[in-house]
């Protein structure tokens with residue numbers, strides 16, 4: 001048997017000004033060919049699970065592409081064609097199965113439904129080819145995606161720590177189908193609701209209820225796989241929002257029944273999926289009154305792993321205004337500042353406008369730097385291997401990085417975007433996060449995997465950025481309407 005195994009992942013924020021070229025899809029760009037194996041084997045990606053399954057089966061396999069980028073604006077048209085073209089070329093040589101590790105919320109410059117377009121092209125090129133797809137919990141599901149594959153399973157955790165398990169799950173269903181042991185029959189659907197990302201954590205709340213229901217349908221043997229998606233709301237495309245997909249064995253009406261249960265449960269919980277922020281000054285004042293750290297200050301409106309520029313300074317400015325002490329910030333992406341600070345050298349004292357270099361035209365906002373006076377303490381190449389529970393083992397780079405010490409506040413200043421989902425973002429520049437009173441994290445939920453074990457308190461801070469939770473900031477034109485909570489759905 002011959003398998004094609006590929007990863008092509010991006011969550012596209014159509015409001016983000018951050019460009020998404022091929023070089024964003026890995027430390028040195030996307031991996032192609034045999035390099036994919038070395039990059040991801042032994043990791044906890046769905047792709048890693050597919051490699052293990054192929055070896056267990058004694059199948060030959062090729063890996064045309066393995067590419068994953070932090071969320072940002074729509075994928076550059078050339079990058080999309082390079083990745084999709086590599087997969088199609090390998091499929092075109094003939095294979096018995098295709099195992100895909102996708103995101104489910106990819107928008108390219110040319111296609112609103114990046115995954116639907118890819119799967120449609122593959123189906124046209126290879127009708128009848130068995131195709132397994134692993135998807136992110138933040139998938140914006142479409143008819144083209146479901147109609148053009150054999151079996152589809154999504155993550156059940158946020159932070160996403162079950163990527164490997166989901167790949168293994170999707171892959172095993174496909175192997176069962178190849179062996180004639182099961183006959184996957186899928187049903188999908190959505191509800192007119194646009195849940196807030198901050199309400200999709202799976203440790204508690206409405207998303208946990210949906211995940212528990214999906215697990216139960218799997219564990220009782222009712223269906224082969226059941227997935228509830230929260231969706232990715234910062235995409236102005238028709239199908240953004242909550243959905244579900246279920247894979248039954250042979251009988252599509254069983255899949256439909258479980259799908260309806262999941263979607264009805266999501267709709268019943270629609271109010272619990274709405275996030276209500278408090279004013280930023282109140283959040284920082286609450287933080288100031290706390291005695292024991294680390295206190296996590298979550299700058300969620302500028303989350304790099306949802307498309308944030310990661311250089312807005314509103315939360316930092318308020319922290320400095322209220323005079324908090326013993327603060328570390330991860331991270332401020334500012335390549336110009338990094339160059340300037342590296343040129344100055346370790347020990348140099350600098351006054352510079354930090355952050356605020358990238359404008360956000362979709363929000364009608366200019367970048368606003370914040371003047372900082374500090375000393376360059378550490379210069380690093382920004383490379384580290386993730387040791388925490390999310391993306392364990394993944395080689396990561398922040399680009400050249402600097403620790404700028406402004407006395408009461410220490411900044412990790414980097415060339416590239418990275419969501420602080422691992423303690424490595426601090427360790428890399430010589431900061432021990434367990435010893436700081438306050439940690440500012442430009443993150444929404446993923447920080448929880450590595451930082452909750454060291455945190456005494458968490459305070460969500462409603463700053464500025466293209467990953468904000470105030471939907472009135474965003475101009476939706478293509479999104480299906482009416483939709484809750486944008487429209488009155490009574």
Ligand SMILES: [Zn+2]
Nearest residue numbers: 136137138160
């Ligand atoms: Zn996600």
